[in-house]
Amino acid sequence: MPKTVQLNSYGGVDQLRIVEVPKPEPGAGEVVVRVIAAGTNPGEIAIREGLLKDVFPKDFPFGQGSDFAGHIESVGAGVTGLAPGDEVLGWSEQRSAQAEYVASSPSRLIPKPPALDWFRAGSLFVVATTAVAAVRAVSLKPGDAVAISGAVGGVGSLAVQLARRTGARVIGIASGESSQFLRSVGVEPVAYGDGLEGRLRALAPGGLDAFIDLFGGGYIELAVTLGVPSGRINTIIDFAGAQNHGAKTDGSAAAGSRETLASVANLVAWGEIVMPLTAIYPFALLRDAYTELARRKTRGKIVLALDPLIEEPIRLPKTTA
Numbered sequence: 001m002p003k004t005v006q007l008n009s010y011g012g013v014d015q016l017r018i019v020e021v022p023k024p025e026p027g028a029g030e031v032v033v034r035v036i037a038a039g040t041n042p043g044e045i046a047i048r049e050g051l052l053k054d055v056f057p058k059d060f061p062f063g064q065g066s067d068f069a070g071h072i073e074s075v076g077a078g079v080t081g082l083a084p085g086d087e088v089l090g091w092s093e094q095r096s097a098q099a100e101y102v103a104s105s106p107s108r109l110i111p112k113p114p115a116l117d118w119f120r121a122g123s124l125f126v127v128a129t130t131a132v133a134a135v136r137a138v139s140l141k142p143g144d145a146v147a148i149s150g151a152v153g154g155v156g157s158l159a160v161q162l163a164r165r166t167g168a169r170v171i172g173i174a175s176g177e178s179s180q181f182l183r184s185v186g187v188e189p190v191a192y193g194d195g196l197e198g199r200l201r202a203l204a205p206g207g208l209d210a211f212i213d214l215f216g217g218g219y220i221e222l223a224v225t226l227g228v229p230s231g232r233i234n235t236i237i238d239f240a241g242a243q244n245h246g247a248k249t250d251g252s253a254a255a256g257s258r259e260t261l262a263s264v265a266n267l268v269a270w271g272e273i274v275m276p277l278t279a280i281y282p283f284a285l286l287r288d289a290y291t292e293l294a295r296r297k298t299r300g301k302i303v304l305a306l307d308p309l310i311e312e313p314i315r316l317p318k319t320t321a
């Protein structure tokens with residue numbers, strides 16, 4: 001029987017279980033996708049631990065994951081334009097993407113660009129839409145200076161490049177070992193930690209025009225201290241700080257559409273922007289994947305492979321453009 005991730009209670013990685021379930025059948029207006037790759041996202045850790053139960057209430061048991069890519073397995077009544085064998089990527093609004101088969105509306109799928117590999121395709125939706133929303137929220141224009149925290153994470157590695165495409169000067173806040181990657185995509189690196197305020201003032205003596213916080217932990221307060229207008233500060237994680245200072249909180253929901261996904265998918269497919277991967281984990285090592293993700297030290301994405309031939313983690317080289 002097909003396998004899927006199932007949570008029976010809130011908690012740590014020990015609550016992640018892979019169970020067998022009946023193969024889904026497409027209802028009217030649906031398709032079933034045989035999943036090849038599925039993404040992991042930090043927000044899923046918060047959901048699993050019950051930290052967002054007031055925002056995303058769930059009845060147990062429930063699944064996990066938003067991003068996936070694969071082949072159309074079967075098509076329900078009334079579906080046109082899709083056929084078994086078609087290669088697609090998309091997202092699950094039921095957070096059930098980490099499974100061998102996913103039932104989906106065609107409205108949440110796009111054709112996979114032939115030049116886009118399965119692992120980037122299967123982990124793209126959340127980071128793509130979040131990065132687009134965060135950059136759009138701060139209204140960048142040519143000549144602006146923007147700082148971005150968490151600059152080499154799954155969202156950050158795309159956001160810094162999308163910000164560069166506006167003509168803005170982009171300063172990426174990350175660890176020192178990420179400097180080479182950031183420079184390779186036209187971003188000025190600055191190390192996080194003690195003394196960051198002084199380093200940012202030295203890099204941008206004329207001040208910052210905007211700030212995108214993708215990490216949390218006080219960056220909104222830093223942006224305010226640096227004189228960035230609250231309307232040009234956006235965070236995807238520090239909602240309390242945003243409320244205190246009037247900053248924006250645009251994330252995936254603000255740009256979640258097939259059009260956004262297709263636009264970023266094509267940019268990645270044709271090398272206009274780089275999408276780094278940290279590792280590809282076999283589905284059976286789901287808990288190990290989330291243990292690594294929780295350390296918040298990744299460059300780009302951690303992906304789950306549903307291919308049974310992948311039995312050990314594949315560690316990707318640290319990408320430079």
